[in-house]
Amino acid sequence: MTTKKVTYNEAVAEIEAILEKIENEEPDVDELAEKVKRVSVLLKLCKDKLLKTNEQVEQILKEMEE
Amino acid sequence: MEGKLTLFELNQQIKESLSSAIPGTVWVMAEIAEMKENRNGHCYLDLAEKKGTEIIARARATIWSYTYRILKPYFESTTGQLFTQGLKVLLEVSVDYHPLYGLSLNIKDIDPAYTIGDMTLQRRETIDRLQREGVFNMNKELILPLVPQHIAIISSKTAAGYQDFVNQLENNPIGIKFHTHLFEAYMQGGEAAPSIIAALEKIFEYEDFFDAVAIIRGGGATADLSCFDQYQLALVVTQFPLPVITGIGHEKDDTIIDLVAHTRLKTPTAVAEFFIAGAEIFLEKLSRLKEKVVNIARKNLEIQQKLLENYAGALQLDVTHFIHEKNKFLVKKGSILQHEVTNFSYNKRHELSNLKHNLRSSYSHWNNEKKNKLEQQKTFLIKKTEEKIQQNQVLLSRTTLHLKNGLLRFLTKEQERINLNESKVRLLKPENVLKRGYTLTIKDKKIIKSILPLQVHDEIETRFADGKITSRIIKKDEA
Structure with missing residues (x-):
């Protein structure tokens, strides 16, 4: 449950780190592709968390009723 | 009486x-x-x-x-x-x-006015106390998660603001999923403060799950807000481990809960908007980041592609130049070589013909010399041979003559000697010797010329010109 809170921060921090890296270090094409792929994975992770219903979360909320 | x-x-x-x-x-x-x-x-x-x-x-x-x-x-x-x-x-x-x-x-x-003054005084005292105790800013110092999505709500189910708040969150236009749970409490009257504390205590059990706590209440016409000024409740809020956001719905001075809360908003609607806006900002940030990454990546790729094209262009130019240079060099070398080969072969041919010429002239010269020498030697040899032959003929005729003379002399001499020897041989004939008185002693058919092999009592034969006798040795005397 705790991971939930840090993930956004971590994801953004990682994306920003990647940004800085590809902006300043001019990686080769392979590395660049890898980084961009990683960013897209992180973005999807964030968006899914933001926009999709999380069954696990709903379950926890339901348990609180009892 | x-x-x-x-x-x-x-x-x-x-x-x-x-x-x-x-x-x-x-x-x-x-x-x-x-x-x-x-x-x-x-x-x-x-x-x-x-x-x-x-x-x-x-x-x-x-x-x-x-x-x-x-x-x-x-x-x-x-x-x-x-x-x-x-x-x-x-x-x-x-x-x-x-x-x-x-x-x-x-x-x-x-x-x-008296009550207001007293309340203000009390409020002041409560604030002073919280500050003195060093807890006043504690909740404000918590870091609100980037996107508070799990929200614990403290309100009353029947409160006007609550349902609106939940609807607003659920139907937000950008489709952010909020997960909320209501922890019921009285929102006015004497029971309000303890029931809010109880709700907070319950939320505390799910501290890890929730991102924030919203204390909300729809604005009534006249409301009793004194419960939100209560010291005990304020103390719990300051020390609560999750950020507390208030939307208590009043236009007057902030209550103490508002003052110590992480974020103070006027109404539940404002609180809902706050959460939605936060998520929206985050979404925007994500798409900005995405755009930035895409741009940088694209620019990077373009640069690299251009670089590559430049390299390829330069390489082609270099290669062409290189080939051209090498070609020129080769042609030059080839012509030099051809020239040198021609020169060389001309020189060699020249040299060879010189040598041939030299050889021929040397040979003919040598040949002539040899022929001459041979001729000379032949002449000389013929002369010498003829001389030798003449000399030897002379010598031979002289020797022949000499030999003839010598032979004649030798023959004459020998004739004389033969004549002489003929008389000698006649004298030396054994019959003639025996006749002259000499005898011949024979033993075992051998002529005995000494007395050494003879022993006393040996039988010997003695020949005479007219016969022979046999005698036995009686005595032997060595001379």
Whole structure:
């Protein structure tokens, strides 16, 4: 449950780190592709968390009723 | 029975004494210890005065319904505070004494300014205390997660603001999923503060799950907000491990809960908007980041592609140049080589023909010389041979002559010697020798020329010219 809170921060921090890296270090094409792929994975992770219903979360909320 | 009164008479006397001692009305400061309204609209109160926690004075009081109908709204609208127990009030009272019901204060008027002053003072004291204790900013110092998506709500199910708040979150236009849970509490009255504390304690059990706590309440017409100024509740809020966001729905001064909360907003709607906006900002940030990454990546790729094209162009140019140079070099070398080969072969041919010429001339020269020499030698040899032959012919003829002469002489000489020897041989014939008296001694058919092999008693033969004898040796004397 705790991971939930840090993930956004971590994801953004990682994306920003990647940004800085590809902006300043001019990686080769392979590395660049890898980084961009990683960013897209992180973005999807964030968006899914933001926009999709999380069954696990709903379950926890339901348990609180009892 | 003089001097004796009935109870009624006594009470009557007390009533008269009191009304003459305290005529008209007086302003009294007191705390409302208890109060209740009856169905006729009259308000019965228990007033008290405390010294510390100890009650040092107490009196019953009444506000008759016709007064209460006017005083209550006036008080509440002026103070922003429910007219309820626990308040310190300044009241204009007349002291009534009823023989049957005893002492009672009849409340004629109320001065809200006193209560406001007291509340302000109390509030000030509470704030000072929280600050003194160093907890005042604790909740503010918590970091609100980037996107508070799990929200614990403290409200009343029936509160006007609650359902709107939930609807607003659920139907947000960008489709952010919020997960909320209501922890019910009273939002006004004396029970409010303890029930909010209880709700917070329950949320504390799910501390890891929730991102934030929203304390919300729809704005009523007049509201009793004194519960949100309570020290104990404020203390719990300051020390709560999750950020607390308030939307208590009032336009007046902030309550203490508002002051110590992480974020203070006016209404539940504002709180919902706050959460949605936060998520929206985050989404925007994500798409900005995405755009930035895409741009940088694209620019990077373009640069690299351009670089590559440049390299390829340069390489082609270099290669062409290189090939051209090498070609030129080769052609040059080839022509030099050809020239040199021609030169070389010409030189060699020249050299060879010279050599041939030299050889031929040397050979003919040598040949001539040799021929000449041979001719000379031949001539010389012929001459020498002829000379030798002549010499030898001379020598030969001389030697022949000499030999002829010598031979003649030798022959003559030999003839003479043969003639001589013929006479000698005649003399030396054994018959002739034997005739001259010599004998011949023979033993075992051998001629004996010495006496050495002969022994005494040996038989020997002795030949004579006319015969032979056999004799035995009697004596042997060596000469």
